[in-house]
Amino acid sequence: MTQDTAPASSRRESGSVTLQDIAAHAGVSRSTVSLVLRESPLVADRTRIKVQAAIKELGYVYNRGAAALRGSHTATLGVVVYDIATPFFGAMVAGIDAALNREGYVSFLANSEDSPERQQRFLERMREHRVDGILLCPAEGTPASLIDTLASWSLPCVQVLRHIGEPPFDYASSDFARGVHQAVGHLVKLGHRRIAFLGGHAQHSATQERWQGYSDALAHHDLGYQRLVRGQVTRRAGLELIETLMQETPRPTAVICHNDLMAFGAMLGLKRMGLTPGVDCAVIGTDDVEEAALSDPALTSVATHPYAIGEEAARLALRRIADPNGAREQVVLAPRLQIRESCGSASQATLPASPITSDSTT
Amino acid sequence: MTQDTAPASSRRESGSVTLQDIAAHAGVSRSTVSLVLRESPLVADRTRIKVQAAIKELGYVYNRGAAALRGSHTATLGVVVYDIATPFFGAMVAGIDAALNREGYVSFLANSEDSPERQQRFLERMREHRVDGILLCPAEGTPASLIDTLASWSLPCVQVLRHIGEPPFDYASSDFARGVHQAVGHLVKLGHRRIAFLGGHAQHSATQERWQGYSDALAHHDLGYQRLVRGQVTRRAGLELIETLMQETPRPTAVICHNDLMAFGAMLGLKRMGLTPGVDCAVIGTDDVEEAALSDPALTSVATHPYAIGEEAARLALRRIADPNGAREQVVLAPRLQIRESCGSASQATLPASPITSDSTT
DNA sequence: TTCTAGATTTGGATCAATCCAAAAATACCT
DNA sequence: AGGTATTTTTGGATTGATCCAAATCTAGAA
Known part of the structure; x- marks a missing residue:
C-alpha cells in the first residue's frame, strides 16, 4: 500500500476527515483527539501515540476555520x-x-x-x-x-x-529625526554649511519627524542656511526638485533626501545638469536599500533597517x-549612517572623484 | 443618542451581534436575514429594508469564518x-x-x-x-x-x-523567449553582431525560456557569436559578470540581461571599468521596472508588465x-521592447553620449 | 368563496472544531 | 480492601452561519 508518501489519499473523495473520524479510528473520543492536536499535557502518552497514528493514517487536515469559530483566535x-x-x-x-x-x-x-x-x-x-x-x-x-x-x-x-x-x-x-541629525552632523564635519533637505509634502509623522530632525540639527550646528523642498518621495521628484534647487543662489553644497529613491533621482538630476554627485553636491539618502551600495556613485544613506x-x-x-x-x-x-561616495568622503577610490567636497562658506 | 457615527457600539460588550439578534430585532427568522445578507432575490423588498435597518442599527459584523464552515468557500x-x-x-x-x-x-x-x-x-x-x-x-x-x-x-x-x-x-x-528575441532583433538592426546574454543559473522555466529565446534569435539572425554567462539574477552578479565578460577576446558589443537588476549592475560594472554603457557596450534589461527610465543612462528594457x-x-x-x-x-x-539610451540608439539627447554604437563586425 | 400557482419565509439539521463539568480510570495510603 | 486524591477521558452544549425541505402567505382564476 502506498500510503506513506501520499497519506491515505483514498480516504474518501475529498470530503474532509474530521476529528470524529479520527476518534472512531483510534477508539477514543472527539475531545481527546482535540486535546492531542493542541498538545495538551492532560492526555496520557499511550493515548497520544495511538491518536497521532490515526491522524497520520487518515491524512487529517486541521480545520482552522472551525477551530476559530469556537475558540478565541484565528492565527x-x-x-x-x-x-x-x-x-x-x-x-x-x-x-x-x-x-x-x-x-x-x-x-x-x-x-x-x-x-x-x-x-x-x-x-x-x-x-x-x-x-x-x-x-x-x-x-x-x-x-x-x-x-x-x-x-x-x-x-x-x-x-x-x-x-x-x-x-x-x-x-x-x-528614529527618523535622529537619522537626519546624523546625516547633518556628518556633512558638517566634512565642512558643509549649506545643507538642503528634499522632503515629502504629506502630513505624516514620518515626514514631519524628518523635518524636525533637519531643523533641529541646523540649529544645533548653528547653520544659517535652511532650505526644505517638498514633493513626492519618488525618484522622479528627486530628479525634478534638485534641478530647481541647484539654480538658486546661493545653491546648497549638500542635500539630504527623505528616502533613497529621491536621492537616486537627485543624483541623476545632478548628472543631467553636468554636475557630479559627491563633488559638486553631496547627496545623502534614507533607508539604505540594497541598491544604495551599487549606484553610481555609491549612495551614503541613513540605514533604517526595514x-x-x-x-x-x-x-x-x-x-x-x-x-x-x-x-x-x-x-x-x-538608524545608522552608512557612509559611501555620494557625500564626497570618498573612502574607496573607485571613481575618479576628488576626495574633498567643494564648499564655500559665507 | 450618538449611534449614527458609531453604530450602537453600546450593543453588548463586544460579544458579537449574530444573525439571531438581527432576526429578533427585525421580527423575522435567522434564515431570512441570511438571505438578505447574501442579496438573494427571494426576499421581498419590504422585508429586506426592515432587515437592513436592523443590521445597521445593531452594528452587525458578518462572520466569514462561520459562513465558510457551512458554506463552500472562504473568499x-x-x-x-x-x-x-x-x-x-x-x-x-x-x-x-x-x-x-x-x-x-x-x-x-x-x-x-x-x-x-x-x-x-x-x-x-x-x-x-x-x-x-x-x-x-x-x-x-x-x-x-x-x-x-x-x-x-x-x-x-x-x-x-x-x-x-x-x-x-x-x-x-x-513570453520571455519572445522578449529576448525582440531585444536581439533590435540590436542586430543597430548593427551588433556579438551579443552576449547574462542569465540566471537556476532550473526555472523562466530562465530556460530566455536562454531558448536567445539561442533561437541568434540562429534566426545567423550570428556566429554566442556567449551565455550565468549567475544570480542580482545587481551584484550583473556587476561581476560583465567584468569577466568584457575581458574576453573578442568581447561582445552588446549584452542582454535576465532582468533589469542585472542590467543595472552590468551598467555600473562597465562604468567602473571606464567604459560607457550604450557606447562601448549596449545593455538591454528585462522587466522595465520603474527605475529603468531613470537610470544613468536610461535603460532599454523588455517590458514584462508585472x-x-x-x-x-x-x-x-x-x-x-x-x-x-x-x-x-x-x-x-x-512583452514590449522599451527603447532608451542604454542600447545606444540615443533617441533623446539627454546625455553627452555619441549617438551610434561602436561595433566592429567580423 | 375556494383553489392553486407562485412568491416568501421558516425551523431544524449541519458544518468541525472547542469548552466545560462530570464521569471513569488509575494511583496512593492506611 | 476501602477510601481519597489524582490523572484521563468523555458526552453534550456551543460557536454563527448556510442548506433544504416544508410551511405560510399572496394574488389571480374559477
Missing part, C-alpha cells in the same frame, strides 16, 4: 502598507512574514496605495475574517479616529513607520494579541 | 512569491491585490525566499485555512510533484512566472475557483 493578522512596489516595503514585508511564520501565524496583505477608502474597506474585511490583529502603515489622510475605531472593534493594532492618533499606541519604526522594523512590528503585534490590555509599546530602532 | 487566496523585496514582485503583488479586492477576495501572502521547505509549510497552512486557491511562483528546486499534491488536495493553483510539472496547468506570465501579470493571474485563479474542472488556461502576455 491570522492583517497587514496594510501603502506602497508594496517599493523596495523598502518589500524588505519590511519580508521581515514581517519571517517573524510571523516562526509563530505559526499567517498574514493577509493589502496595498492601500495611500487611499484611506481602500484601507477602510480592507480593515472592515479583516474584521469579518476575525483577524487577531492589524499591522498598519496608515495611508496618507487617514483620520486620527481610525485608531479609536479599531480599538472599539477590540482589534489590536500596531502602527508601523507612520503614526496617527494620540499616544499611547503601539508603534514600530525607525527588515528589522518588520520583524519588530510583527513581534509587537503578537505580544499585544497575547495581552490585549498590556501597556502600549513603541519600538523605535536607531 | 481567500494564498499567494506565494519567492522574493517580495524586489520591485518586480512588488508591482506584481500590487496587481494581484487590486484584482482580488475588486471581487471581494483577500489574500494571504508568503515569501518563500526560494526555499521549497518554507513554501511547503505555507501551503499546508493554507490548506488548514481552507483557502479557495493558490497563486504560486514556485521556489527554485520545487519538485514537479507539488502540482499533483495540490490537485490531490483539490486546491486550485495558478502558476505564475515560473512553471513546473506537466501541462496542462493554469499559468500566467510573460502589474498586469498579477491582475491576470488573479483573474485566472478566480475563474478556476468558479469552475474547478474547466479547461486549464495559459495567459502569456506579449
